[in-house]
Amino acid sequence: MHTPDTDRTDTNRTDRTNRTERTDRTERTDRTDRSNRTATHAGGSGPVALPDGGTDREPPSGIRSPRDADALERLIERNPSRLGVGRAGPRPTTETLLRFRQDHGLARDAVLTMVDPALIDDLDLVTVRTLVTEKDEYLARPDLGREISEETATSLREQCRVGPQIQVIASDGLSSTAIETNLPDLLPALMDGLAAHDLDVGTPIFVEFGRVDVMDAIGEELEADCCVILIGERPGLGSADSLSAYMVYGPERGAPTAKKSVISNIHAGGLPPVEAGATIADRIAEMCEHQASGLELTEDDREFQK
């Protein structure tokens, strides 16, 4: 079974990792504050010159005398997996180990941090929150991330236009990094694309602690014909910035998975955000034309639902 929801991970095999990006992300490590590091001889309180914590080096193969050095180089070069890493006894080399921890750290940060509120302000989005109150609860209770309170619904009806053709929603989902990286390019491209199709678009909303199906609740409250939610996907070890767009025609609470359409793998190394904006707009126009979404709409989605 395949459900288009970021909390469902059991068969998510489409979010392909682009391992070539790994070296770009190593810059992040340099941002960490090293000013508090201490020297032991000065009672642990004095400053000391420590090696740079950055890791812009290429990972060494870790294999000192390979049987076939050329074959080893080719094998490392062509593979997305961490191959030819070598070893220190039966353990990984220190460099390999720390590189792994660094990639996991980036993924964890993407899951656990909130989207910068300044970015939401810049994009002029109305911000609301689901029934979730904090990240731990978000992870443990997907049901709460799909619903909004009555007060939130009332406030949405006051702040947003009711009865639009298209309601656009963005949400942090499982990766704040995905939103921060992609939304500034994706949202304007999507709005332009929808305008080009002469579609009537409501007030864009940002939802904190949202799951995919929160678009059903919001769409129902705002009486939209069609909803799209741009949401951060569960980060992979090498790619924390992948975002997906889920869409439904005729949003209502409890709308089945089969009614949802999806465009996934939106990030610089996959479907670039500007391009994605146009692709999503085209798909929404198609949904409006046929007054259908998900299984009812395309063969692609039929494959996706399997």
Next chain:
Amino acid sequence: MSTPITDAEPPHRFDSIREVLAKASEEKTGDQLAGVAADSEAERVAAKRALSATTLETLREHPVVPYEDDEVTRVIQDAVREPVYDRIGDWTVADLREFLVDERTTERDIRAIRPGLTSEMIAAVTKIMSNMDLVLATSKMEVTARCNGTVGGEGTLAFRLQPNDPADDVEHIIDATREGLAYGVGDAVIGVNPVEDGVGTVTDILEATHEFIEEWGVPTQNCCLAHVTTQMEAIREGAPADLVFQSLAGTAAGNDEFGVDVDLLDTAHDLAKRRCTSSGPNVMYFETGQGAELSGDAHEGVDQLTLEARCYGLAKRYDPFLVNTVVGFIGPEYLYDGRQVIRAGLEDVFMGQLHGISMGIDACYTNHIQADQNDIENLAVLLAAAGANFFITVPMGDDVMLNYQSNSYHDAAALRQIFDLDPAPEFHEWLERMGVWRDGKLTAQAGDPTIFT
């Protein structure tokens, strides 16, 4: 002086076996999400106490999903050997726990009662056992299985080599296979999860791994973990598969979500026995994991541990070569953090072995769960001590296709060294011949994938 605070507690009442089983479970987010968990620690302990005094007969007579409604229940109940059951029916769950941990109880004693147990009885005793109880009891049990190689023998520890690739590129898959073999990994199976569940892809992967195994004379077995029907079609068209794989659930409704039922599995098993390229006799491979039923809304109000036990009851019907739980894959709404993952991993391997199936584990985590590599290294150490039959391993612990982390090829070598365990016997001999493994350790040239080019 201490005050007996238990006297001040209000009495807890439980209305059904299903309820007492659910509430006796250690804390898990999946049971909370399903609304079946204990409301407090006091209630949890009260449920454990009530369960410990329950007889095996009561558990036999009250399966968590009715016999008439569910074919998994029927498979489990119909497999019970009645004279053996008659001997232990009046034991309480506490009696069973104390039997399992008793120093006089041997592997043979456990084997003698095994045919009288149902999955519910095994789930029940698990719920009143501590982590060390589970390790101790698991360490007594030896379940061997044979395909081309043999897993589960005393003093051995096997590993699945999982060379997944996000593009199903067979060259990449063989590269990752070379790397794993260079660390002594691959005796349990060279098992590939395909991205595309199609006969063409499955055939390509089976052919590539089969040819490599033949070329290097590796005493192991290949498997492509597509849906069982896809594998069956590929095999009927001549694809070389040593094992047939399928994911299982603990209810008929859960299996329906996976697109299988007992009839289909029977057919697959029959086909595997006739058409697999391996020598057997054990030719099936199953994966399971706590929470799978709830994620498909097929849990029938039953807790996830009990449903997991029922998966093993179903698996047993097919004399599998390998069964493993994929313990941290499903997400924090089922197993929240490292603590819950470790507990579930110990429970699952214990329950599998007590069922008498060849049990291993994919000790793993996704990036949205509160766990990291240290947690699964801990779990691997505990389960190597317990005597699990095998672990899943991927290059540097990073599966770039399924996007999660598991144990690494390095972990395999380290676990064998720490616990002085050998690879599976046929594979062990081959590794020494290839110059990868000697005197219980990796050789100087080990770790170099170009040995196999």
